[in-house]
Amino acid sequence: xxxxxxLRRRTPSVIPGFGLTLGVTLLWLSLxxxxxxxxxxxxxxxxxxxxxxxxxxxxxxxxxxxxxFGLSLAAAAVNLVFGPVVVWAVVRYRFPGRRLLDAIVDIxxxxxxxxxxxxxxxxxxxxxxxxxxxxxxxxxxxxxPLGIFIALIFIxxxxxxxxxxxxxxxLDSQYEEAAASLGAGRWTTVRRVVLPTILPALLTGFALAxxxxxxxYGSVIFIAGNLPNVSEIxxxxxxxxxxxxxxxDATAIGAVMxxxxxxxxxxxxxxxxxxxxxxxxxT
Amino acid sequence: MCSVQVTAPMKINPxxxxxxxxxxxxxxxxxxxxxxxxxxxxxDAREDAPWVRFIVVAVAxxxxxxxxxxxxxxxxxxxxxxxxxxxxxxxxxxxxxxAITLTLLAAAIxxxxxxxxxxxxxxxxxxFDFSGKNLLIALIExxxxxxxxxxxxxxVLLFGLQGYFGGxxxxxxxKIIFALPAIALATIFVTFPFVVRELVPxxxxxxxxxxxxxxxLGASGLTTFFRVTLPNxxxxxxxxxxxxxxxxxxxxxxVSVVSGHIRGQTLxxxxxxxxxxxGYQITAAFAVASLLxxxxxxxLIVKVVxxxxxxxx
Numbered sequence: 001x002x003x004x005x006x007l008r009r010r011t012p013s014v015i016p017g018f019g020l021t022l023g024v025t026l027l028w029l030s031l032x033x034x035x036x037x038x039x040x041x042x043x044x045x046x047x048x049x050x051x052x053x054x055x056x057x058x059x060x061x062x063x064x065x066x067x068x069f070g071l072s073l074a075a076a077a078v079n080l081v082f083g084p085v086v087v088w089a090v091v092r093y094r095f096p097g098r099r100l101l102d103a104i105v106d107i108x109x110x111x112x113x114x115x116x117x118x119x120x121x122x123x124x125x126x127x128x129x130x131x132x133x134x135x136x137x138x139x140x141x142x143x144x145p146l147g148i149f150i151a152l153i154f155i156x157x158x159x160x161x162x163x164x165x166x167x168x169x170x171l172d173s174q175y176e177e178a179a180a181s182l183g184a185g186r187w188t189t190v191r192r193v194v195l196p197t198i199l200p201a202l203l204t205g206f207a208l209a210x211x212x213x214x215x216x217y218g219s220v221i222f223i224a225g226n227l228p229n230v231s232e233i234x235x236x237x238x239x240x241x242x243x244x245x246x247x248x249d250a251t252a253i254g255a256v257m258x259x260x261x262x263x264x265x266x267x268x269x270x271x272x273x274x275x276x277x278x279x280x281x282x283t
Numbered sequence: 284m285c286s287v288q289v290t291a292p293m294k295i296n297p298x299x300x301x302x303x304x305x306x307x308x309x310x311x312x313x314x315x316x317x318x319x320x321x322x323x324x325x326x327d328a329r330e331d332a333p334w335v336r337f338i339v340v341a342v343a344x345x346x347x348x349x350x351x352x353x354x355x356x357x358x359x360x361x362x363x364x365x366x367x368x369x370x371x372x373x374x375x376x377x378x379x380x381x382a383i384t385l386t387l388l389a390a391a392i393x394x395x396x397x398x399x400x401x402x403x404x405x406x407x408x409x410x411f412d413f414s415g416k417n418l419l420i421a422l423i424e425x426x427x428x429x430x431x432x433x434x435x436x437x438x439v440l441l442f443g444l445q446g447y448f449g450g451x452x453x454x455x456x457x458k459i460i461f462a463l464p465a466i467a468l469a470t471i472f473v474t475f476p477f478v479v480r481e482l483v484p485x486x487x488x489x490x491x492x493x494x495x496x497x498x499x500l501g502a503s504g505l506t507t508f509f510r511v512t513l514p515n516x517x518x519x520x521x522x523x524x525x526x527x528x529x530x531x532x533x534x535x536x537x538v539s540v541v542s543g544h545i546r547g548q549t550l551x552x553x554x555x556x557x558x559x560x561x562g563y564q565i566t567a568a569f570a571v572a573s574l575l576x577x578x579x580x581x582x583l584i585v586k587v588v589x590x591x592x593x594x595x596x
Contacts, residue, residue, distance in 0.1 A: 007415045015491050016504035021407035025419070028400050032472055033425055036437035039447060043440050082346045089343035092329065093336055101343065103587055107351050110579040110586075112533025114553040115572040118560050119354035122361055122569075129357065130349075154350050176329050186331060215430025218535035218553065222560065235432035239540060242436065247445050254436045261428045268428075269421070 037258065044255040047248055055252040060228050061237065065256075068234040071145060072213035075152030076160075080206045083160030084198070090161075091168045109158045113218025120151050121223040143225030148233065151219045156209030163205035167198050167279060200275030204268060211264040215257065355576060362573035365566045373559075373567035374574065378547040382555035382571070388463070389538070389551060390531035393470040397527050398520065401478025405516075406508070408479075409486030410494070420483070426475040434472045435540025438465050461543030466551065469537040474530050478523035485519045486512070518596060522589045529582040533575060 007026075009018055044052065055061065089095075090102045108116065124131040124141040131142055141147050171194065179189040217235040225231045234257060241250040331339070363370055373379065404423065408416060426434065440446050442459040452459060459465045493515070497507040513520075535553040542549045550558060552575055559568035 007413055007419075009411055009413050013411060013491065014495055014498055015410045016498070017406060018411045018413075021403045022411075022413070025400070025404040025407050029404075029419075029422060032468070033475060034422065036441055036472070037425070037429070039440050040433070040437050043447075082342070085339055086343040086347060089340045092331070093340060095340055097344075101347060103583060104347060104351050106583055106586070107355060107579065110529055110533075110583050111355070112535060112553045112556075112572075112575045112579065114535040114556045115358060115533070115575050115579075116354060118556065118568060118572055119358045119361075122565075123353055123357050129353065150350075154354070157350060173329055186335075211428055215428075215432070217430065217432050217539070222557075235430050235536065238432050238436060242439060242540065245445070247440070247443075250436060251440065254433050257430055258433055261430065261433075265421070265425070265428045 040251060040254055040258060043247075043251045047252060051248070052252050055249050056256055060232070061234075061253060063229045064232050064234045064237045067145060067148070067232065068214055071149050071152055071233075072156075072210050072216075075149055075213050076156050076206050076210040078153050079156045079160040079209050080202060083157065083205060084164055084202065086157075086161050087164045087168055091165060105158050105161045107158075108155050113155070113216070114222075116154060116219040117151065117222035120147070120154060120219065124150060124223065142223050143231070145224075145231050147223035147225065148220050148231060151223050152213040152216060155216055155219050156213050159209040159212060160202070160205035163208060164198055164201045167201040167275070168194075170279070171197055197278060200271055200278050204271040204275055207264060207268045207271060211261060211268065214264075215261065355580075358569055358573050358576045361566065361569035364569070369566055370570045370573075373564075373570035376567070378550070379552075379555055379567075379571055381547045382550045382552050383574075385463070385466070385548075385550065386532050386552040389466050389470045390528050392467040393474050393531040394524055394528050396471050397474055397478045398524060400475075401482055401523060402520070404479045405482035405486050406512075409483050410491055423479055424476045426472050431473055431534065431536025432540055434537035435469050438468055438472075438541050460541055461545065461549055463549075465541035466538050466549065469541050470531045470534055473534050473537050474527045477527035477530065478520065481519045481523035481526070482516055485516055489515055518589060518592050522586070522593065525582055525585055525589065529579060532578060 007022065047055070086101070086105065090098060090105075121142050122128050124134075124147055126132065126135045126140070126142070128142070134141060139146075141150060175193050175197075176189050179193045180186075184192065215235060217233075217239070220233055221236055224233060224236070226236060234253060238250050238253050238257070241247075241253065408420065439460060441448055442452060442465060443449050444453065444460075446460075449460075459468075493511050494507050497511045498504070502510065532551075533553060534551075535557070538551055539554055539557070542551070542554055544550060544554060544558065546558065552571055556568050556572045556575070559565075559571065
């Protein structure tokens with residue numbers, strides 16, 4: 001495809017406004033999203049490579065990255081296990097409260113992150129409903145990395161459920177019936193027939209939950225305790241550096257985060273294409 | 284299939300109008316009588332054993348109860364911990380009222396901006412065939428994968444004192460950072476894809492035939508849009524507005540970075556929650572938080588209603 005053909009209309013149409021609407025779209029997209037994001041990378045180039053390297057390999061920054069990525073991965077893994085259980089219950093069974101259960105899956109998505117943050121903190125603080133039960137056992141959740149883990153499970157949940165749900169809903173019953181008629185037990189059918197079909201969607205949901213968790217700020221900072229080198233996540237470190245007017249540090253860390261989200265975006269798109277192929281083959 | 288549909292957790296699957304075509308053909312009379320005559324031994328192959336069903340539902344309910352219902356219940360309990368009078372006193376505090384006003388204003392700006400942009404972008408994407416379309420869609424969805432903190436940071440780097448336009452803005456006494464313009468910009472950024480991604484799949488599905496008919500009968504482009512296209516997409520548009528508004532009112536990270544945290548001036552409701560909480564005014568913080576939680580619940584109810592509506596269309 002030559003550059004000239006790019007964004008060129010392929011087929012003529014009587015519908016008016018192609019040039020105008022596409023022009024406005026590109027202009028607005030550039031002003032709000034592309035130019036500001038490009039500005040971040042441009043600002044990063046003001047640092048020498050050595051400066052950049054010093055910033056992102058400092059102990060505090062490395063620890064924050066380790067914590068953010070590690071806990072995000074763990075939280076997404078929890079949702080990878082429990083998400084499908086919720087989906088299975090909501091899609092396959094009929095029980096009182098099913099619709100309600102389905103509806104509240106979106107609460108972590110709809111509830112402002114700051115609200116979730118203080119609510120989880122109150123719940124898991126040593127004086128809280130759950131924290132109070134755990135305190136005698138010597139388990140501290142709030143103000144430790146464990147608290148961050150809980151918050152990241154909370155915000156990642158809808159991503160897995162809502163990605164897998166439509167796929168399981170659309171899964172044709174004939175495959176399971178065929179497997180059963182060929183003598184497969186129920187568990188074998190689920191493992192060998194259902195699971196491979198929903199696997200791409202599961203992984204997509206996992207990646208989306210992970211991506212969201214890595215960048216999450218509001219629901220985490222209240223419960224985290226925010227001790228440097230212990231419970232300090234990357235987004236918070238960026239905010240701290242900005243408040244200290246260390247713009248260069250904030251920019252360098254931000255650029256790494258942005259590259260990470262681009263990589264995740266590519267991964268998610270790849271997974272989604274795989275998912276569509278997989279479903280396309282089945283139905 | 285357009286990739287816009289599956290990006291985020293909100294599910295919206297208005298069934299394709301052509302769905303009836305894929306329904307099974309009526310069973311020939313002969314066959315159906317045979318089936319009726321034969322005793323059915325086979326249970327549904329998809330039926331799970333009762334104990335499996337019980338465990339799956341129990342685990343699902345327990346997990347959701349622990350991670351979703353309890354935090355919500357906690358917000359409401361804490362908000363009324365010091366009684367109804369304290370609750371309403373917290374909500375009528377001048378700083379809180381200022382925060383509510385600012386939140387409504389920022390959300391209104393971002394909804395209007397995203398509706399106008401969303402409709403225009405969806406028109407370009409859905410009604411025309413051009414190369415580079417998938418890239419354009421991916422770029423529009425980009426804000427969903429960017430951390431809210433980064434969304435705030437980029438505007439600080441542009442308009443902050445050490446930013447690219449900081450000096451110029453200071454010289455001309457234009458305040459963007461630590462003021463409404465930056466709060467609105469950051470909110471527009473994080474809500475950028477909401478309206479477009481609801482409209483594009485629907486408009487692609489609807490095609491261009493109705494518009495072509497209107498145009499061939501002499502309607503102008505704008506008339507065609509307002510009389511033909513808009514009625515067709517109004518529920519999806521409303522759905523997008525709902526999601527956009529909910530996110531705009533609840534946005535914390537991006538707005539936090541650009542707000543400057545000036546009490547009574549640049550605090551939105553979520554930031555007011557944080558400020559009260561950090562100032563050990565826990566009950567007041569939860570009172571404002573409960574307002575946001577109620578908003579989230581109302582949004583969810585409206586969403587369920589709208590989904591039913593979309594499903595019917």
